[in-house]
Amino acid sequence: MHPIIHFFNVAIPTFGVLFLLGTGAAFLLGVYTARKYGITTMDAMFFGLFGIIGGISGAKILYIIVDLPNLLANPETALIRLATGGAVFYGGLIGGILGGYFYTRIYHLHTIQFFDIAVPCLALAQAFGRIGCFFNGCCYGIPYEGIGAVYYPVGAYPPSGIGLFPAQLSESVFLFILTLVLITVLWKSKVPGLTTGVYLLASGLFRFINEFFRADPRGAIGFLSTSQFISLLVIGLGFLFVMKIPQQLYEKQIKQ
Amino acid sequence: MEQYNNKAIASMVLGIVSLVCIFLGYFTIIGIVCAIIGLIFAIQIRKAGELEGFKPNGMATAGLVLNIIGLGLCALAFIACVACVGIIGTAGLYS
Numbered sequence: 001m002h003p004i005i006h007f008f009n010v011a012i013p014t015f016g017v018l019f020l021l022g023t024g025a026a027f028l029l030g031v032y033t034a035r036k037y038g039i040t041t042m043d044a045m046f047f048g049l050f051g052i053i054g055g056i057s058g059a060k061i062l063y064i065i066v067d068l069p070n071l072l073a074n075p076e077t078a079l080i081r082l083a084t085g086g087a088v089f090y091g092g093l094i095g096g097i098l099g100g101y102f103y104t105r106i107y108h109l110h111t112i113q114f115f116d117i118a119v120p121c122l123a124l125a126q127a128f129g130r131i132g133c134f135f136n137g138c139c140y141g142i143p144y145e146g147i148g149a150v151y152y153p154v155g156a157y158p159p160s161g162i163g164l165f166p167a168q169l170s171e172s173v174f175l176f177i178l179t180l181v182l183i184t185v186l187w188k189s190k191v192p193g194l195t196t197g198v199y200l201l202a203s204g205l206f207r208f209i210n211e212f213f214r215a216d217p218r219g220a221i222g223f224l225s226t227s228q229f230i231s232l233l234v235i236g237l238g239f240l241f242v243m244k245i246p247q248q249l250y251e252k253q254i255k256q
Numbered sequence: 257m258e259q260y261n262n263k264a265i266a267s268m269v270l271g272i273v274s275l276v277c278i279f280l281g282y283f284t285i286i287g288i289v290c291a292i293i294g295l296i297f298a299i300q301i302r303k304a305g306e307l308e309g310f311k312p313n314g315m316a317t318a319g320l321v322l323n324i325i326g327l328g329l330c331a332l333a334f335i336a337c338v339a340c341v342g343i344i345g346t347a348g349l350y351s
Binding site: 012013 | 295296324328334
């Protein structure tokens with residue numbers, strides 16, 4: 001729809017702008033959520049920065065691993081392809097978690113408390129990112145002619161001329177609501193890890209359902225899409241957090 | 257302290273390099289790498305200052321700020337829709 005914003009003579013990708021807006025909003029929210037456990041603003045910020053560093057590195061590394069046969073087959077274009085496209089979201093997610101975990105391990109901080117304060121911020125950043133997807137035209141929905149149907153113009157990445165389900169916007173609205181729910185859970189809960197569990201459960205479940213309403217080309221594992229398969233793992237992990245199993249393992253590890 | 261001074265200088269220089277890399281088109285990835293390394297140095301100095309009780313110098317602060325701005329702006333130019341598995345890179349759209 002509007003994948004590029006023209007600012008004077010500079011073309012700026014809209015997704016990038018919304019990604020930055022989301023990151024900024026997430027950092028601001030992080031300053032607020034960090035108060036729950038008395039975490040300093042500096043620690044909250046550095047945890048977030050380590051998460052971003054891990055996320056960017058992870059997304060790129062997983063892309064290189066996945067695309068290695070193609071990169072080796074066409075070495076003349078490998079450098080350009082490495083420098084331009086190519087980032088795998090789940091690599092980013094795993095890298096981001098590892099980055100944050102790494103920070104708390106180096107400076108002997110309570111990892112689960114940090115994850116608790118980070119998940120509302122992550123949901124908020126994701127919500128902005130999904131609006132970016134909407135403007136970008138990616139992650140589009142199935143053909144649909146009803147309330148809120150989206151019609152992309154000719155030349156856009158999604159099919160034009162037919163109504164599409166606003167899969168990106170529905171996820172964005174859900175994530176904004178989830179952010180508010182997570183903040184409430186964070187302030188009301190007395191158990192570290194519960195907020196993380198609620199986030200994993202809710203976002204995994206919604207993503208699983210929302211995938212049925214998406215029509216963009218993406219990978220598949222059996223009869224499920226890659227995202228649905230990973231969503232099941234995320235939901236399982238969320239259950240474990242709600243049942244306090246990772247928390248108990250973590251406490252044991254600290255005692256040792 | 258000497259190692260922290262060296263890291264502060266390195267962090268600031270890497271921050272400046274990352275800012276310059278914004279104008280390299282496709283190769284903003286170099287800026288991202290520089291900003292990541294510079295940011296790690298800057299964070300190390302800040303945390304060491306907090307734990308060992310010294311105030312980081314101006315170059316360390318400048319390094320932190322420049323690297324955050326550099327990483328943000330390079331990411332703005334570089335990041336396509338990473339949230340979409342299997343999507344065609346949007347890089348072609350703004351080439």
